[in-house]
Amino acid sequence: MRSKKLFDAMEYVDDRFLDLVDSQARQTNQEGTGSIRSLRRAIVVALAAAICVSLLAVTAVAAGWVPSIFGLLKEQFPQETIYAQAEQASQTQIPEVVELPKMDASKFVLSQSYYDGETILLGYNLEEVLPEPVVGYQVDEALLRQLKGTNLMPFGGIDRKTYEAQYGTLPEYVQEHSMKRDALAMEGELRKMLSPEAYEKMWQLLVQNGYVCVVTQDLYVGDHILVNGVDTITAMTGNPDAIGIADMYTEAGTCLYLNPLPDVGKNQSSITVELKVKSSYQYWYLELDGHAYQTYAPNQEQIVSLTLDNVQNASSK
Amino acid sequence: MEDTEIVRLYFQRSEEAIAQTQKKYGHYLSQVAYNILHCQEDTEEVVGDTYWAAWNAIPPTKPNVLKHFLSRITRNLSYDRMDYNTAKRRNPHMTVLFSELDECLPDRRNNTEKLWEAKQIGVSLNRFLGSVTAEDCAIFLSRYYYAMSVPDISQRYHLPQRKVKYRLSRLRQQLRSHLQQEGVVL
Numbered sequence: 001m002r003s004k005k006l007f008d009a010m011e012y013v014d015d016r017f018l019d020l021v022d023s024q025a026r027q028t029n030q031e032g033t034g035s036i037r038s039l040r041r042a043i044v045v046a047l048a049a050a051i052c053v054s055l056l057a058v059t060a061v062a063a064g065w066v067p068s069i070f071g072l073l074k075e076q077f078p079q080e081t082i083y084a085q086a087e088q089a090s091q092t093q094i095p096e097v098v099e100l101p102k103m104d105a106s107k108f109v110l111s112q113s114y115y116d117g118e119t120i121l122l123g124y125n126l127e128e129v130l131p132e133p134v135v136g137y138q139v140d141e142a143l144l145r146q147l148k149g150t151n152l153m154p155f156g157g158i159d160r161k162t163y164e165a166q167y168g169t170l171p172e173y174v175q176e177h178s179m180k181r182d183a184l185a186m187e188g189e190l191r192k193m194l195s196p197e198a199y200e201k202m203w204q205l206l207v208q209n210g211y212v213c214v215v216t217q218d219l220y221v222g223d224h225i226l227v228n229g230v231d232t233i234t235a236m237t238g239n240p241d242a243i244g245i246a247d248m249y250t251e252a253g254t255c256l257y258l259n260p261l262p263d264v265g266k267n268q269s270s271i272t273v274e275l276k277v278k279s280s281y282q283y284w285y286l287e288l289d290g291h292a293y294q295t296y297a298p299n300q301e302q303i304v305s306l307t308l309d310n311v312q313n314a315s316s317k
Numbered sequence: 318m319e320d321t322e323i324v325r326l327y328f329q330r331s332e333e334a335i336a337q338t339q340k341k342y343g344h345y346l347s348q349v350a351y352n353i354l355h356c357q358e359d360t361e362e363v364v365g366d367t368y369w370a371a372w373n374a375i376p377p378t379k380p381n382v383l384k385h386f387l388s389r390i391t392r393n394l395s396y397d398r399m400d401y402n403t404a405k406r407r408n409p410h411m412t413v414l415f416s417e418l419d420e421c422l423p424d425r426r427n428n429t430e431k432l433w434e435a436k437q438i439g440v441s442l443n444r445f446l447g448s449v450t451a452e453d454c455a456i457f458l459s460r461y462y463y464a465m466s467v468p469d470i471s472q473r474y475h476l477p478q479r480k481v482k483y484r485l486s487r488l489r490q491q492l493r494s495h496l497q498q499e500g501v502v503l
Contacts, residue, residue: 005435007396010462011389012439015382017446017454021463024455024474181341223478247480296472 022158069123070112072250086114086121089311102300103279105129106219111253115308117267120227120258122306126277130217135198136205137213139285147285147293158185167191173203177288186284186292190214206288214284217299221247222276225258227265229272232258269313275304320383327375334375335368342384346391352464353395359402363394370394392462438501445495449488456481457488 070090074083090112098108112123139147158181164170167188173179179187191199193216205212225232248255256275265271278301285293318337326334346367350360370390380386446454456474459465467485471478 006438006442007461008435009438009442010458011393012436012442013446013458013462014443015385017443017458018385018388018462019382020451020455021458024452220477247477247483 023162068112069250069253069255070114070121072252073248073255076250082119082121085116085311086112089114089116090123096306098304100277100302100304102302103129103219103277104131106277106279108275108277108304109253110306113306113308114311115271116311118259118261120256120261120265120271120273120308122256122258122273122275123253124221124256125253126219126221128219130219130279133194133198134215135194135201135212137215137283139211139213139283143283144285146297147283147295150295151293158188160184163188173207177207179288180290182292183286183288183290186286186294190284190286202286206286210289211285211287214286216282216284217279218282218296219277219279221254221256222278222301224276225256226274227258227261227271228268229274230262230264232262232265268310270307270309273306273308275306277302277304324375324379324383327372328379335372338368338371338383338387342387345384346387349388349391349463350395352466353392354399354402356402359395359398363391363398366394367391388463438496441496441499441501442492444499445492448495449491453484453488456484460485 068087068090070083070087073080074087077083093112096110098110100106100108106129107127109125109127110122111125112121114121158166160170163174163184171187171191174184174187190202194202194214202212202214248257258273279299281297281299283293283295283297318341323334323337323341326337343364346364347360350363350367351357354360354363367387367390371387374390378386446457449457452474456470456476459470459473460467465473467478467481470476471481474481476484
C-alpha cells in the first residue's frame with residue numbers, strides 16, 4: 001500500500017514538530033479558558049455596558065468602521081470570492097439575537113447570513129453566561145471510571161520550566177508537593193481558570209483528600225445542522241473529500257460554512273437552518289500523587305431555527 | 318526522573334532504566350499504541366516490547382528527546398503488530414487512515430514504491446510541516462503520527478469536529494501538491 005510508505009516516513013518527522021502536538025493543545029486550553037473567563041466577567045459585571053458596546057459595534061460594522069465576520073474572511077481568503085459576495089449581500093442585515101433560556105442568560109447572535117442556492121454562510125457569536133466552576137465536586141465510581149477511561153489530558157504533561165513560561169511562578173503548593181507532568185499541566189490550567197478564592201479552596205481539598213474534582217461548563221454549536229430538516233452531515237456521507245461543513249474563526253466572530261448542501265436545500269427561494277447549541281460539563285480530576293484526568297459530559301441543548309432568503313431572489317427582482 | 322538521568326541508567330545497563338521509563342512514559346506509550354491497535358492486549362505487549370527495544374538500542378544510540386524516540390519505536394512495533402493482525406482480519410480504523418493518505422500521493426498509476434526511501438519522503442514531509450501553521454502541524458501529526466480519532470483531536474484542541482475534518486482535508490490537499498512540487502513519487 002503506497003500510503004503505508006507515507007506512514008513510514010512519519011518516523012522521520014522532526015522532534016520540534018512532535019513537540020507542537022502537546023504545546024499547541026496546552027496553548028488552546030489556555031486561550032479557551034482565558035477567553036471564557038474574561039467574557040463571563042464582562043457580561044456579569046457590566047451587562048448593560050456590554051449591550052451598549054454591542055449596539056455601537058453593530059453600528060460600526062454597518063457604517064464600515066470595523067470589518068465584519070465576512071469582511072475579515074474576504075481579506076484572509078481573497079481568492080475565495082464567496083466571502084466578498086456574502087459581504088456585499090449582507091450589508092443591510094440587522095443582527096438577530098436568539099435567547100438561550102436553557103443556558104442561563106446566554107445568547108446566540110447571528111450577525112450576518114448568506115444563502116445563494118448552493119452555499120450557506122452564517123456569521124455568529126455565542127455570548128456565554130455560564131455558572132462559576134464547582135470546586136470539590138463529589139465523584140462517584142461511574143464518573144471515576146469515565147475519567148480514567150476517556151482521559152482527554154494531553155500526553156506527557158509539562159515540566160516546571162514550561163509551567164513557569166505559561167502560568168507564572170511555580171506556586172509554593174506545587175513545589176511543596178513535588179507536582180509533575182500531567183498534574184502540573186492541569187494545576188496550571190485550573191490556576192488560570194479559577195478565582196483566587198476558588199483556587200485556594202481547590203488546594204485545601206487536594207491536600208486534605210489527596211484529590212479534587214473541578215467542574216466547568218462549555219457552550220458550542222453541535223455538528224448536526226439541519227437544512228430544511230435534513231442533516232448536512234448525512235449529505236456528506238460517502239464523500240470524504242467534501243469540505244461540507246466548517247467553522248471559520250475571526251476576531252469578529254465565527255462563520256459557519258455549509259457546502260455542499262443536501263438536495264432539499266439547493267436552489268430554494270428560502271430555506272430553514274436549524275442549529276443545535278449545546279452546553280457540556282468539563283470534569284477536571286487532579287490527584288496529589290501526580291495523576292490528572294479530564295473528561296466531559298453533555299448537559300443541555302437548544303435548537304436555534306433560522307430562515308434565510310436566497311440572495312438570487314433579490315438580484316433577480 | 319529527568320530524561321537525561323534515565324538515559325544515563327540505560328548507558329550504565331541498570332534495569333532501573335526500564336522501570337523509570339515505564340513510570341514516566343508507560344501511559345503515553347500505551348495511548349500511542351492503543352490509537353493504532355485498538356486492542357488492550359496487543360497494546361500491552363507492544364509497550365512491553367518497546368522497553369526491550371529501547372534497552373537494546375541505548376547504547377549506542379543517545380536519543381535527543383527520549384519521549385519521541387520511544388514513541389517512534391512504539392509506532393513501528395504497533396504497525397508490525399497490525400500487519401500481523403491484518404493478515405488474519407482487517408483493522409477498519411487503520412484502513413480509513415491509509416485511505417485518507419492515499420489521496421496525497423501524486424501518481425496513482427506509477428508503481429514505483431521502491432524508488433524513494435521513507436527517509437527521503439520524511440525530509441520532504443518536514444519541509445511541508447515547516448510551511449504550515451503550528452496548530453495545523455499539531456492537528457496533522459495528531460491524526461497521522463499519533464493516529465488519534467477526529468473526535469479526540471476535536472476535544473484536544475477545543476475545535477468542532479467539522480473544523481478538524483475541514484483542516485485535515487485542506488492539509489491533505491496541500492501535502493499532495495507539496496509532494497507533487499518536490500517530485501515525490503510513491
